[in-house]
Amino acid sequence: MAYHIPSDETVLKSVKNVFKKYRTVSSQRKLKKLVEKELKTKKKQFHVSEHRLRNIVLKSNLVDIEIHSREGDPHKILARCPVCSNSLQRVKNLTIWGGEVTIEFRCSNCGYWTGKKKRxxxxxxxxxKK
Ligand SMILES: [Zn+2]
Known part of the structure; x- marks a missing residue:
């Protein structure tokens, strides 16, 4: 069966339907499955990538996303937010005594943040959302 690519609007409608049934969805893969099930019709099967789905959900302001993470390579340079691909803002914190600088990166779009050890x-x- 051929897969069809749904519009953002259609995906959003299905996302809303999913969250009418569930208050919490415990992973991105699960959400993708649920949304694709909502999208499916007798004749057509739809495909939406996890990344695209996440961005549509973020934009909708309908849902809070809880991000679980592991520590990554501290030398890796993150130019873009790994959650939503927005550009990250660099935030410097000067400590009063040592003059040491800790650097954090924040995303103004989705709330992702990371310190030196990349999350x-x-x-x-x-x-x-309530
Ligand atoms: Zn982001």
Whole structure:
């Protein structure tokens, strides 16, 4: 069976339907499966990538995304947010006594942040906003 690519609007509609049934979806893969099930019709099967789905969900403001992560390579340079691909803002913190600088990166779009040890997202949990 051929796969069809749904529009953002269609995906969003299905996301809303999913969260009418579930308050929490415990992973991105699960959400993708649930959404694709909602999208499916008798004749057509739809495909939406996890990355695209996450961005649509983020934009919808309907759902809070809880990001679980592991520590990554501190030397790796993160130019873009690993969650939503937005550009990251560099935030410097000067400590009063030592003059040491700790650097954090923040995403103004989705709330992702990381310190020197890069946080690599490993799991996304979706909660319907109250
Ligand atoms: Zn982001």
């Amino acid at each position: 690599i997202p490993t799991l996304y949990v979706f909660h319907l």
